[in-house]
Amino acid sequence: MKAGDIKKTLALLTLWSFFTATLAIRPLPIMAQQQTFPIPGVTVSATKTERDLFDTPGEVGVITTEELEHIQAQSLDDALRYQPGVEMSGGPRRIGEEPVIRGLDGQRVLMTIDGARLNFESGHKGRVFQDPDLLKTVEIIRGPASALYGSNALGGVITLTTKDPADFLERDARLGSSFKFGFQGANREPLFASRVFGRIGQDFDYLFSYTGRRGGDIKLGGGAGTLKESSEALNTGFAKGVWRITGSDEVKFSFQNFNEDGRVPTNTATQTNTSSLVSSRETRQATYSLGYSHKSPDNPLLNLQGNAYFTGMDISEQRVSDGRKLDLGFDTFGFDARNSMTFGKRSDLENILTYGVEFYRNDQKAKGATSATLFFPDSHTVYTGLYLQDEITLWDRLILIPGIRWDRYQTGASKRPSGTEGQFNFKAGALYKVTDFLNLETSFSTGFRAPNFGELFIAGTHFPGAVFAPNPDLKPEKSRNVDVGFRIKTDRLLFANDKFQFRNVYFHNDVKDFIDFGVRFIPPFGPLEFKAENVSDALLQGYEMETAWEFYPGFTLLGNFTHTQGIDQDGDVPLSSIPPQKGVVGLNYHYPLWGLTTGFRAQIVDNQDRVPEGVSKTPGYSVFDFLLTWKPREFELLKAARFDFGVDNFTNKKYRRHLSGIPEAGINPKFAIS
Numbered sequence: 001m002k003a004g005d006i007k008k009t010l011a012l013l014t015l016w017s018f019f020t021a022t023l024a025i026r027p028l029p030i031m032a033q034q035q036t037f038p039i040p041g042v043t044v045s046a047t048k049t050e051r052d053l054f055d056t057p058g059e060v061g062v063i064t065t066e067e068l069e070h071i072q073a074q075s076l077d078d079a080l081r082y083q084p085g086v087e088m089s090g091g092p093r094r095i096g097e098e099p100v101i102r103g104l105d106g107q108r109v110l111m112t113i114d115g116a117r118l119n120f121e122s123g124h125k126g127r128v129f130q131d132p133d134l135l136k137t138v139e140i141i142r143g144p145a146s147a148l149y150g151s152n153a154l155g156g157v158i159t160l161t162t163k164d165p166a167d168f169l170e171r172d173a174r175l176g177s178s179f180k181f182g183f184q185g186a187n188r189e190p191l192f193a194s195r196v197f198g199r200i201g202q203d204f205d206y207l208f209s210y211t212g213r214r215g216g217d218i219k220l221g222g223g224a225g226t227l228k229e230s231s232e233a234l235n236t237g238f239a240k241g242v243w244r245i246t247g248s249d250e251v252k253f254s255f256q257n258f259n260e261d262g263r264v265p266t267n268t269a270t271q272t273n274t275s276s277l278v279s280s281r282e283t284r285q286a287t288y289s290l291g292y293s294h295k296s297p298d299n300p301l302l303n304l305q306g307n308a309y310f311t312g313m314d315i316s317e318q319r320v321s322d323g324r325k326l327d328l329g330f331d332t333f334g335f336d337a338r339n340s341m342t343f344g345k346r347s348d349l350e351n352i353l354t355y356g357v358e359f360y361r362n363d364q365k366a367k368g369a370t371s372a373t374l375f376f377p378d379s380h381t382v383y384t385g386l387y388l389q390d391e392i393t394l395w396d397r398l399i400l401i402p403g404i405r406w407d408r409y410q411t412g413a414s415k416r417p418s419g420t421e422g423q424f425n426f427k428a429g430a431l432y433k434v435t436d437f438l439n440l441e442t443s444f445s446t447g448f449r450a451p452n453f454g455e456l457f458i459a460g461t462h463f464p465g466a467v468f469a470p471n472p473d474l475k476p477e478k479s480r481n482v483d484v485g486f487r488i489k490t491d492r493l494l495f496a497n498d499k500f501q502f503r504n505v506y507f508h509n510d511v512k513d514f515i516d517f518g519v520r521f522i523p524p525f526g527p528l529e530f531k532a533e534n535v536s537d538a539l540l541q542g543y544e545m546e547t548a549w550e551f552y553p554g555f556t557l558l559g560n561f562t563h564t565q566g567i568d569q570d571g572d573v574p575l576s577s578i579p580p581q582k583g584v585v586g587l588n589y590h591y592p593l594w595g596l597t598t599g600f601r602a603q604i605v606d607n608q609d610r611v612p613e614g615v616s617k618t619p620g621y622s623v624f625d626f627l628l629t630w631k632p633r634e635f636e637l638l639k640a641a642r643f644d645f646g647v648d649n650f651t652n653k654k655y656r657r658h659l660s661g662i663p664e665a666g667i668n669p670k671f672a673i674s
Contacts (some may be wrong), residue, residue: 005386029533032253043551045139047391048148048354049340057429057443059085059505059544063138070597072630072670073132074184074191074213075104081602082586084544086143089269089657092218094232094664095260095283096268101142101577102509103540103566104155108449108477110145111162114278115253119362120330122376122454124267125315125487129258129285131211131236133180133193142544143481143507147403147427150358151383154447154479154511162254164242165197165205174199182409182672186648186665187230189215192670203245209238221666222654227271227654229278232262233350248296253345253458258285265318271662278517279317279326287311298343308335322572326368334360334383352391359384364453374460375468377454378414383407389427401429401443409450412516413457416472423448425477437490441505445480455515455532458621466528474515475534481509499550499580504543509571511538514568525616538575542567558586565610576615580657582606595634599627608658621655623648 338356
């Protein structure tokens, strides 16, 4: 971190503090102490049961509805940008974004929405086809999680949960509607969202929603011009129903239809506007999810959860220069059913045993030019997984969470033999409550990722003089991770009414049979051949810190820091995908008398010069954001309104993320009225 960046951050924080201090001349009402603390307290994804984050071994982040709305998340990148250990690559075009957790990217990070797996990935076509305005929570598991989630959870898991009708309905209301208008300046993008929601009888809630965005080309930071071929139109329709059949039984159904239309380069991470490399692309994703739960307080041995889903992806492209077409379809069907049994709820022992089964199938099909069927051959993969987990609490002081999962998968393609593999994965977490405010934790977890269709079966011309070659003999990638850390949570750090939380963890992740595309000449005078191979064993290690301190009623200081290193152990050279050191500093002020919340965030990123030969180094940068939310509950005519205003990158910094060839968006004022 440069001295100039530190001085700039401190100066901006000082100016912001003077601004908010003008609101704090009068004594704050007691309501200020009722503000939700910035580090949420509950996770579901970490164990597939509801647990307190502070008492859960393993590293999990939770982003709440309020935080998503306060930062006005326009994409998943916006939602994740302040989280430790998490980055987004492939931007600034939304359609090319992919998550990176602790240096592992692509399908090494599992994504789900309402329990449905989002398994699609294909070169430069992105993975994130969701509108964040529909999201209720985002949970991030940092580190391998295949003992619960199977394949693709090699580096971590991102679980998205959509809003329920009850999140909009006021108490005793039967029918309601909401409208939201917004705008962001970096691409002159208006937002319109409308929702109708209601309750039939006492048992059935419903929600219908439409969200539309129309963005122009993105204006880059520091006077770098405009990113050509980055305009897009997005439309999302959403419906959800919740039926409480009995006091113990509930059924949820959701449907989401996402549509994105625009002109983009073949490689969305480039700035090219050459017509031979630009296509008109339409991306459509439909997700259906049906969930059932049964929980009876009279029977602690029966807590059923089940979810069946179908996700259909369709991408249509037409190259601008010659009209060549591609139609690609990728479908995933699956279900996950489990039961949790609670034993022995005594002062010296509590035991929650969870067991379940998961099944899903991926199907890929393409049509168009001959190259389409070579790049995207008709392929399928069938997965079946069985898992078992035990949550043991001894003397209300020691928590042990072991788990095991077995997966069997079969992959095949047209005119090629199919192969079958089996894989066991384990986890073992332990947490010890040293005192009421200090926890020590450690965990061991394994992960795996089965090779995808592109790595196994891709063929055809990459570019003149270079070809892709299939490799159906690839082995799955495997990882073994150890976390060791401690956590502090206290209501009296320095002052009588302050609140303080701190988490620190060291991680060590050993990845075997890493898959990458090797390059060789075909003798004697043949072209270059690109072929996916198990080329290396990788080691990723580092540490993450996160803190929040409400040092005075309404004033909260936030911060986190991430440091990751990665090496190819075969060649003893740095891995190219490792993001640089990153720190986040923030300050929030909440004034309940006016329903006002303001915030400031600074992202301070170091140089990344630990790269292999031939990979460009990335210079460091600092980016500053301002946030403001007003809920005028004291004014009768405006009590149902909400006003959000913010400015991302308000110094108009020109910067690019590691491994990106495109600078990020410049100054981005944005507002929303709902």
